[in-house]
Amino acid sequence: MSDAINIGSVDDIDEGEAKVIPAEENGTGEDIAVFHAEDGNFYALDDTCTHETASLADGWIEGAEVECPVHSARFCLKTGEALCMPATIAARTHKVEVRDGDVLLYPNVPAEA
Numbered sequence: 001m002s003d004a005i006n007i008g009s010v011d012d013i014d015e016g017e018a019k020v021i022p023a024e025e026n027g028t029g030e031d032i033a034v035f036h037a038e039d040g041n042f043y044a045l046d047d048t049c050t051h052e053t054a055s056l057a058d059g060w061i062e063g064a065e066v067e068c069p070v071h072s073a074r075f076c077l078k079t080g081e082a083l084c085m086p087a088t089i090a091a092r093t094h095k096v097e098v099r100d101g102d103v104l105l106y107p108n109v110p111a112e113a
């Protein structure tokens with residue numbers, strides 16, 4: 001199991017917003033987007049849309065889903081599942097935990113769906 005990265009306080013990411021943890025910081029080779037969803041929870045997916053190359057962190061969060069800003073594919077923030085065209089491939093999830101008011105990201109550890 002990989003070590004957690006403390007990406008800051010829960011207050012650093014407003015609800016409905018996301019923060020990108022660059023590949024060189026998270027060690028996975030891919031940028032990771034950490035989302036503060038409207039259900040109050042935090043979720044993490046690989047930031048690059050599986051359809052082309054858009055940043056999902058720049059997309060729109062609705063409920064526990066994110067909509068890609070370029071062609072509007074939607075992904076489940078909990079499972080990474082691609083919910084509509086044009087994306088057909090799931091986004092990779094990463095475990096996120098909130099502890100003592102801080103957001104901890106576990107790169108390469110799949111989220112428990």
Ligand code: FES
Nearest residue numbers: 049051052068071
């Ligand atoms: S780049 Fe995301 S849907 Fe096309």
